[in-house]
Amino acid sequence: MNASNTASxxxxxxxxxxxxxxxxxxxxxxAGGALAISTGSAPAEAVGFNPxxxxxxxxxxxxxxKHFEMGQGTSTGLTTLVAEEMNVPWEQVAVEFSPxxxxxxxxxxxxxxxGGSTAMANSYLQYRQAGAAARDMLIRAAAAEWKVExxxxxxxxxxxxxxxxxxxxxxxxxxxxxxxxxxEPVLKDAxxxxxxxxxxxxxxxxxxxxTGKAMFAMDVKVxxxxxxxxLRSPLFGGTLKSFEVGAAAEVNGFVDARALPxxxxxxxxxxxTWAAIKARRSVTADWDNAAADTRxxxxxxxxxxxxxxxxxxxxxxxxxxxxxxxxxxxAASRSVSADFHFPLLAHAPMEPLNCVIEPTEEGGVRVHxxxxxxxxxxxxxxxxxxxxxxxVEIITYYAGGSFGRRANAQSDYHAQAxxxxxxxxxxxxxxxxxxxxxxxAGGFYRPMFAQRANIGIGDDGKVSxxxxxxxxQSIFKGGPMESFVVHDGVDHSSxxxxxxxxxxxxxxxxxxxxxxxxxxxxxxxxxxxxxxYTMEVLMDMAxxxxxxxxxDFRLAHLDEEDENQARLAGVLKLAAEKAxxxxxxxxxxxxxxxxxxxxxxxxxxxxxxxxxxxxxxxxDKVVCAVDCGVAVNPDVxxxxxxxxxxxxLGAVMRNEITLKDGIVEQGNFPDYEPLxxxxxxxxxxxxxxxxxxxxxxxEPGLPPAGPAxxxxxxxxxxxxxxxxxxxxxxxxxx
Amino acid sequence: MSITLKINGEAREIDADxxxxxxxxxxxxxxxxxxxxxxxxxxxxxCTVHLNGKPQRSCVFPIxxxxxxxxxxxxxxxxxxxxxxxAAWQELDVVQCGYCQSGQIMSAIGLLSDNAKPSDEEIDTxxxxxxxxxATYHRIRAAIHRASDILEA
Numbered sequence: 074m075n076a077s078n079t080a081s082x083x084x085x086x087x088x089x090x091x092x093x094x095x096x097x098x099x100x101x102x103x104a105g106g107a108l109a110i111s112t113g114s115a116p117a118e119a120v121g122f123n124p125x126x127x128x129x130x131x132x133x134x135x136x137x138x139k140h141f142e143m144g145q146g147t148s149t150g151l152t153t154l155v156a157e158e159m160n161v162p163w164e165q166v167a168v169e170f171s172p173x174x175x176x177x178x179x180x181x182x183x184x185x186x187x188g189g190s191t192a193m194a195n196s197y198l199q200y201r202q203a204g205a206a207a208r209d210m211l212i213r214a215a216a217a218e219w220k221v222e223x224x225x226x227x228x229x230x231x232x233x234x235x236x237x238x239x240x241x242x243x244x245x246x247x248x249x250x251x252x253x254x255x256x257e258p259v260l261k262d263a264x265x266x267x268x269x270x271x272x273x274x275x276x277x278x279x280x281x282x283x284t285g286k287a288m289f290a291m292d293v294k295v296x297x298x299x300x301x302x303x304l305r306s307p308l309f310g311g312t313l314k315s316f317e318v319g320a321a322a323e324v325n326g327f328v329d330a331r332a333l334p335x336x337x338x339x340x341x342x343x344x345x346t347w348a349a350i351k352a353r354r355s356v357t358a359d360w361d362n363a364a365a366d367t368r369x370x371x372x373x374x375x376x377x378x379x380x381x382x383x384x385x386x387x388x389x390x391x392x393x394x395x396x397x398x399x400x401x402x403x404a405a406s407r408s409v410s411a412d413f414h415f416p417l418l419a420h421a422p423m424e425p426l427n428c429v430i431e432p433t434e435e436g437g438v439r440v441h442x443x444x445x446x447x448x449x450x451x452x453x454x455x456x457x458x459x460x461x462x463x464x465v466e467i468i469t470y471y472a473g474g475s476f477g478r479r480a481n482a483q484s485d486y487h488a489q490a491x492x493x494x495x496x497x498x499x500x501x502x503x504x505x506x507x508x509x510x511x512x513x514a515g516g517f518y519r520p521m522f523a524q525r526a527n528i529g530i531g532d533d534g535k536v537s538x539x540x541x542x543x544x545x546q547s548i549f550k551g552g553p554m555e556s557f558v559v560h561d562g563v564d565h566s567s568x569x570x571x572x573x574x575x576x577x578x579x580x581x582x583x584x585x586x587x588x589x590x591x592x593x594x595x596x597x598x599x600x601x602x603x604x605x606y607t608m609e610v611l612m613d614m615a616x617x618x619x620x621x622x623x624x625d626f627r628l629a630h631l632d633e634e635d636e637n638q639a640r641l642a643g644v645l646k647l648a649a650e651k652a653x654x655x656x657x658x659x660x661x662x663x664x665x666x667x668x669x670x671x672x673x674x675x676x677x678x679x680x681x682x683x684x685x686x687x688x689x690x691x692x693d694k695v696v697c698a699v700d701c702g703v704a705v706n707p708d709v710x711x712x713x714x715x716x717x718x719x720x721x722l723g724a725v726m727r728n729e730i731t732l733k734d735g736i737v738e739q740g741n742f743p744d745y746e747p748l749x750x751x752x753x754x755x756x757x758x759x760x761x762x763x764x765x766x767x768x769x770x771x772e773p774g775l776p777p778a779g780p781a782x783x784x785x786x787x788x789x790x791x792x793x794x795x796x797x798x799x800x801x802x803x804x805x806x807x
Numbered sequence: 808m809s810i811t812l813k814i815n816g817e818a819r820e821i822d823a824d825x826x827x828x829x830x831x832x833x834x835x836x837x838x839x840x841x842x843x844x845x846x847x848x849x850x851x852x853x854c855t856v857h858l859n860g861k862p863q864r865s866c867v868f869p870i871x872x873x874x875x876x877x878x879x880x881x882x883x884x885x886x887x888x889x890x891x892x893x894a895a896w897q898e899l900d901v902v903q904c905g906y907c908q909s910g911q912i913m914s915a916i917g918l919l920s921d922n923a924k925p926s927d928e929e930i931d932t933x934x935x936x937x938x939x940x941x942a943t944y945h946r947i948r949a950a951i952h953r954a955s956d957i958l959e960a
Contacts, residue, residue, distance in 0.1 A: 144903030282905030285841020473906025719942020
């Protein structure tokens with residue numbers, strides 16, 4: 074996922090087989106964001122122009138969005154592309170989430186799923202083409218009826234227009250739907266865009282989410298449904314030997330308790346969520362822990378440190394110069410060396426994981442979920458329920474956050490729900506509900522990372538040698554995407570952000586894997602969640618060793634003749650200008666800078682902190698500059714920068730998942746305190762105007778936030794923080 | 808056992824144990840799903856409803872303790888403060904995933920009902936118990952100020 078994700082399509086391929094949406098049940102939101110569910114094929118009166126566009130006789134355009142909405146703005150963004158090409162007013166456009174179907178695959182993945190900040194990048198041309206194709210068909214239908222040339226017909230503000238003739242697009246839906254789509258629909262010229270790039274296009278999900286009407290999977294209730302909680306082994310890798318229902322049977326609403334077919338836990342069924350939560354407290358179980366991991370965080374850290382001191386398993390840069398580079402760095406007249414340590418992190422989306430699986434009248438199953446990876450969930454549920462894939466449907470709802478958690482190679486919570494469904498006999502619908510405690514102790518964490526770096530500064534004041542050894546548990550090894558990401562043993566996600574840094578640095582990089590049965594997972598910005606921190610704290614340390622201004626020092630390592638380096642330099646200079654960076658620090662305050670490229674997007678941040686009388690830190694303000702190519706929805710981009718900064722800050726400030734004897738020590742939010750409003754700085758986002766292909770915005774705002782804060786704290790206190798979270802490194806926050 | 812709840816202007820008969828948290832009655836029995844489950848320990852505020860117009864975490868509030876008090880949920884809240892808060896939230900596009908926002912809005916309405924012109928510090932203090940993992944806080948602050956302006960106008 075490190076390559077450019079902006080896919081160009083074979084247009085014939087895209088239009089081939091484009092027809093009325095068939096078969097699946099779809100869930101949609103009307104133009105105001107309220108819920109509408111339709112079963113069977115697309116609503117009888119609406120015509121599908123291609124898999125992505127349906128138009129009703131009233132002229133309402135429904136955009137079928139293939140990327141689930143977890144807050145990142147896909148229901149607004151992909152919709153913008155179609156509305157732009159069709160010249161229909163924003164209010165006339167409704168949104169619907171796609172069913173699980175090959176037609177809706179992510180062009181960057183080759184399967185249906187959302188992640189890696191690819192949604193806009195891979196959809197940009199596809200959804201514009203879908204809108205342009207529909208526009209062209211409507212125009213040709215009107216031209217035939219009006220007996221004029223198609224070139225003399227336009228769509229303006231949702232109306233077909235030719236001379237003195239006008240009609241709603243809805244009036245021509247039927248005729249247009251019978252035409253063959255153009256092989257190469259002509260896209261609008263960027264100069265005539267009215268929606269793409271519009272500063273404040275209202276979000277499509279705002280109304281529903283401010284009135285309590287937005288439907289999340291947690292809100293789904295279907296007939297004949299029982300609620301289920303799962304009692305799991307407290308140890309990763311433990312399996313169920315036996316269990317006792319005990320006093321759970323006395324709980325009002327208790328239905329039953331069954332072992333999951335893979336012995337990963339006990340399913341506790343009840344007539345309400347509360348009864349399922351309450352009954353589980355009384356179920357007791359015996360676990361076989363022979364294969365379980367009983368190491369604690371202290372043992373893990375010690376193993377990580379031992380591995381850090383040993384020779385790396387993999388030579389990432391492949392030049393066989395790991396030792397020489399380290400020696401050169403140490404031998405330089407000015408040098409920097411540091412060890413970094415990053416803890417396990419939970420994603421903790423606001424909506425605890427859940428989904429509903431119900432039997433269908435056709436003998437299949439229907440999954441109700443905020444589904445991030447239909448490409449994994451669909452076959453996983455089919456395998457567990459022993460159904461052919463065509464008997465499995467997935468209905469996607471708004472997702473109450475994810476940050477990566479809902480997508481994984483095992484489709485863990487869907488698999489659990491499917492097993493609970495099967496274990497109960499497959500006749501009743503089951504709604505799996507995780508509590509916050511299940512979520513925080515549920516694994517799939519951002520892996521622990523350790524880094525050791527040695528940097529030398531040459532006589533020219535630039536980096537003359539940079540050696541770095543990373544120890545990490547691989548996210549991708551053993552998973553279905555391994556072949557895309559792991560090459561010659563190196564999981565690219567363990568070293569991304571370092572090996573592909575735009576800075577001109579003489580680097581030698583090593584990597585060693587850590588192994589554990591505890592599942593780890595991508596967490597917002599994946600490897601960049603720690604590599605951005607390491608790189609940008611190290612660049613600050615190197616600038617200090619070189620006696621240079623941190624902004625100037627970074628710019629000196631970027632060759633602006635090269636587009637990639639120029640774009641990184643561009644955001645850095647923009648942030649510095651907007652923040653009024655002059656290299657001066659003020660007593661009692663601190664100002665730090667960081668800049669990082671991830672997912673083809675460039676982000677720089679300048680962070681201001683202040684110290685109170687007790688030395689506690691307040692984060693006052695962040696100036697952020699972003700270059701993500703064409704800014705399709707500027708306000709969504711700003712929102713994603715604000716959100717990623719907050720999510721990143723909360724984690725580096727005080728979040729860590731720790732284990733004692735293999736058992737997670739954090740229970741609920743009080744032990745994994747989320748960023749609060751009182752922690753949140755003012756955020757001022759500036760977007761670089763660009764005509765480059767759009768790249769992602771969900772993740773790239775995060776990597777610079779931590780190091781910008783660390784560098785600001787260093788400026789204020791003189792303290793370098795190389796072990797996270799900061800509160801465990803002796804930093805207190807006001 | 809049977810309990811009568813006054814909720815959203817109606818009296819509803821509920822058959823549930825006294826110790827059942829109000830949240831689960833609202834969601835599972837009354838199908839008012841705008842009120843959310845986030846933590847179950849009154850630590851995130853996603854379950855915030857109004858009890859006689861004041862914000863109350865419903866996930867730790869047993870139905871046996873509701874008594875005669877009037878419950879209002881996001882679906883029916885319609886005071887001038889509520890309308891101003893929802894309008895401001897929509898105007899500034901505060902939401903991201905949206906899961907916490909019913910609770911944020913119910914708390915913000917409570918704040919403005921007590922304090923028509925809160926400062927940033929007062930907003931931070933009052934809203935501290937409402938977590939947003941998308942970190943929409945910067946806009947929540949701005950939207951509360953905007954709602955305050957709407958109410959003043």
